Amino acid sequence: MTKPHPLLGKLTADEFLANYWQKKPLLIRGAIPNFEPPIDGDDLAGMALEEEVESRLVIGNEWKLEHGPFDLDRFKTLPKRNWSLLVQGVDLWIPEVADLLARFDFLPPWRKDDIMVSYAEDGGNVGPHFDYYDVFLLQGFGQRRWQIGQWCNENDKLNEKSQLKVLKHLDVTEEWLLNPGDMLYLPPMVAHHGVAVGQCTTFSVGFRAPAATEMLDDLATELLSRDITPKHLTDPPLTAALANKPISKAYVRQVKELLLEVLDDEQLLAEWFAQFMTEPKYPSLVSMTEECRSAALVNLSDDDKQQSIIHYVNGQKQET
Known part of the structure; x- marks a missing residue:
């Protein structure tokens, strides 16, 4: 018991x-x-x-x-x-x-x-x-x-x-x-x-309970820092009659699908999240406070039989 x-x-x-x-x-x-x-x-x-x-x-x-x-x-x-x-x-x-x-x-x-x-x-x-x-x-x-x-x-x-x-x-x-x-x-x-x-x-x-807006802002910064070929918005099927119309639901769906495609990369999302959640509370004072925030992450890119662990400390991936 x-x-x-x-x-x-x-x-x-x-x-x-x-x-x-x-x-x-x-x-x-x-x-x-x-x-x-x-x-x-x-x-x-x-x-x-x-x-x-x-x-x-x-x-x-x-x-x-x-x-x-x-x-x-x-x-x-x-x-x-x-x-x-x-x-x-x-x-x-x-x-x-x-x-x-x-x-x-x-x-x-x-x-x-x-x-x-x-x-x-x-x-x-x-x-x-x-x-x-x-x-x-x-x-x-x-x-x-x-x-x-x-x-x-x-x-x-x-x-x-x-x-x-x-x-x-x-x-x-x-x-x-x-x-x-x-x-x-x-x-x-x-x-x-x-x-x-x-x-x-x-x-x-x-x-910690970060707001969704805070997380999206940090994720966007992380994506911009990576050497990733960006995806760009394309149009839904258009007609000339739509030229002077308000933004249609089709465009909104197109934007949503584009953003969800970025979020669909689970390994990228997991690595960013581990980095984000281990960021020091006061980054500029780490040398004084000796603050140490850490997390371990399963490497989702490994196959099921040989999954490795990635360690993060103070927002940084630790090389093994």
Whole structure:
């Protein structure tokens, strides 16, 4: 009998993936028993002083947004409550934070994005919102009250006064108070709102979910860089009467077929995807962060009996 996964309470990894992953939220009490956060608010503030580190402050009930790097004096002038400091990619700078990623061994490593750590004074929050990606919210020290609500889409109304994408309405369906070591999993598009109860930190383990437009843009760049004879658009059957007519459905079908023909090369698509998904989060900082994103790919051009593996690291194919 398969044992429960250490991070998922009473669930096995397969049970979680089948019933919760990208399907519904899950609260896991004591996901990491006796959790001792490897970083605190002072550490985060120190990181936020550095130009290379991506950081933000969110202040007050109108969620005023400020981007780092910050001066030390800025932290001395913050109010006593109702503000949050968020630092992206903390796993790239603090090895003990990066070690947390190993606990998520039931998911492909190339799907992982980064660990954002937030520090908040009492009442601090970033407003009710939804994300386009999966996220695990691990409570560090202190407590945070989480509310979850409706499934959202791009048409949900936002608070026009906020610099953040804050939802205008949150229809609360569940509410929990998280303590150190508790963890909340949220699939994409689920409305949620977390408010600090006293001082607290939260570790947000996010997973990459690139938009189709982002992928198409990157794929087009990759195709242009390759020594491939390009295919060109040809006309569907024409008549003189069509010369002054709007673009016909036949032309649209012709364009679609041309583009699909490009995408039909599975080996090319697989190689591009492995390259794309292993691109470093901050390419210009790799020498400092020593970031290493990797993936293995089955060579689809091999026959079934002798399939080889291609390895990609930081967007580069590794020669063997």
